[in-house]
Amino acid sequence: MTSHSSRGASVSLHDLSFQYGRAGLFSRRPAPRILHDIDLLVPAGQTVGLVGESGSGKSTIAKLMLGLLAPTQGRALLDGQPLTALSARARARRIQMVFQDPYSSLNPRRTINEILTAPLRVHGIGDAATRAASVRRMMDAVGLVPAFASRYPRELSGGQRQRVAIARALMLEPQLVICDEPTSALDVSVQAQILNLLMELQRERGLGYLFISHNLAVVQHIADEIVVLQGGRVVERGPAEQVYFDPRHPYTQQLIGATLAVPELQEMAA
Ligand SMILES: Nc1ncnc2c1ncn2[C@@H]1O[C@H](COP(=O)(O)OP(=O)(O)O)[C@@H](O)[C@H]1O
Numbered sequence: 001m002t003s004h005s006s007r008g009a010s011v012s013l014h015d016l017s018f019q020y021g022r023a024g025l026f027s028r029r030p031a032p033r034i035l036h037d038i039d040l041l042v043p044a045g046q047t048v049g050l051v052g053e054s055g056s057g058k059s060t061i062a063k064l065m066l067g068l069l070a071p072t073q074g075r076a077l078l079d080g081q082p083l084t085a086l087s088a089r090a091r092a093r094r095i096q097m098v099f100q101d102p103y104s105s106l107n108p109r110r111t112i113n114e115i116l117t118a119p120l121r122v123h124g125i126g127d128a129a130t131r132a133a134s135v136r137r138m139m140d141a142v143g144l145v146p147a148f149a150s151r152y153p154r155e156l157s158g159g160q161r162q163r164v165a166i167a168r169a170l171m172l173e174p175q176l177v178i179c180d181e182p183t184s185a186l187d188v189s190v191q192a193q194i195l196n197l198l199m200e201l202q203r204e205r206g207l208g209y210l211f212i213s214h215n216l217a218v219v220q221h222i223a224d225e226i227v228v229l230q231g232g233r234v235v236e237r238g239p240a241e242q243v244y245f246d247p248r249h250p251y252t253q254q255l256i257g258a259t260l261a262v263p264e265l266q267e268m269a270a
Pocket residue numbers: 020034052053054055056057058059060061
């Protein structure tokens with residue numbers, strides 16, 4: 001999809017099932033299975049949209065793709081290697097995460113400059129001068145004026161905070177970004193701006209995205225492929241336009257019916 005896609009990485013789940021905890025270890029009731037036989041590929045430079053209602057297992061898939069959880073059955077791979085075999089540092093260089101609530105995910109006692117410098121410092125990248133230059137460039141790339149560097153998260157709007165969270169995710173130049181409901185806490189007009197920013201950054205950097213949302217209209221806007229999750233199972237998947245405009249599964253039709261049409265969003269992002 002982009003000119004950079006050949007240098008990117010892909011992340012994939014293969015016939016993966018998952019349950020929290022171990023069945024019957026502390027209780028007689030087996031732990032319920034959360035995910036069933038999931039196959040999911042996020043190709044380099046592409047966006048896969050993952051939709052489903054609350055509790056369907058979307059965030060659990062995000063954690064498996066970050067290597068924060070290990071599959072109960074099946075495999076989670078980054079370019080063919082088991083994610084859990086990579087160190088946390090190695091994973092962080094290649095896959096990053098953007099969360100729904102940019103306020104709770106940003107340390108309130110750190111300035112924007114400190115928040116964006118931290119990943120470089122932790123990973124021993126550059127000296128003070130090159131780190132400062134990287135932070136300035138990244139703030140510009142996400143549309144934050146230089147004066148924000150000395151501000152604290154509480155001094156920023158929701159949309160500006162989400163720009164900081166996106167900038168932080170990109171400081172280590174990852175190839176893949178998992179966005180878990182990144183616009184769900186924002187006003188509709190701001191949602192469109194953040195979606196456009198994510199798409200622009202993808203074009204410039206050849207990023208692959210797993211874009212998670214309960215809102216099919218939002219996902220349709222950004223995704224190449226859409227995967228629909230119901231109760232931990234994939235019930236439908238296909239090219240974004242097909243799934244959105246010609247849904248086959250009753251659950252997908254129901255999700256679309258529950259989503260208000262978002263003409264404002266479409267206009268703003270056009
Ligand atoms: N740490 C946990 N321990 C046990 N069950 C969990 C844990 N986290 C999530 N769950 C359960 O897993 C299911 C899927 O949750 P989640 O992946 O967060 O769904 P979604 O992101 O789609 O709302 C839910 O039933 C939830 O209660």
